Amino acid sequence: MLTSLSRLSNLLVTVAVGPGILTHEYAHYAACKLSNVAVYTRPALHPFDDSALLEHESVDSFGADLSIAVAPFLANSLLAFVAFALASGLDSGSRLLFLWLGFCFGFTALPSATDTETLLQTAASLPATVRPVGYLVAYPVRTATLSVWATGILTFVWTMTLAGGAVTI
Structure with a gap:
């Protein structure tokens, strides 16, 4: 029963913010490539996982650790800002699409605990002068x-900040 609820929850999250999840992971991928860090798998959505x-x-x-950890914040924030900016100048049908995309990107911009788990260890390995x-x-x-x-x-506040005038509550 718990497994079925977890799978349903994962499906709902994937449907709700799937584009943001993919861009989040591809931002990590791009940062790995730019930092010459070997990548073993490409990001893919797994709707039930x-x-x-x-x-x-x-x-x-x-x-490299910092750039990989924060790459989604930079990429998804930029995409959210652009989507919200486009939404503010469109009619209702197209506006809803770009608002949804803005929320997808904004809600998935912040790094996860997994993304940042090694930052303190790699910071400790810096030379004493810059540590x-x-x-x-x-x-x-x-x-x-x-x-x-x-x-x-933080995710909610950041997304609403990016939305600016595109969303009125």
């Missing part, structure tokens, strides 16, 4: 992803 995860080799470099800067960046990013509640609130 909770995985669309990108598998890549472990990363020892803080710069404090690494921690200054890594701690807030990691902390923001540790709590599902905090991430949910």
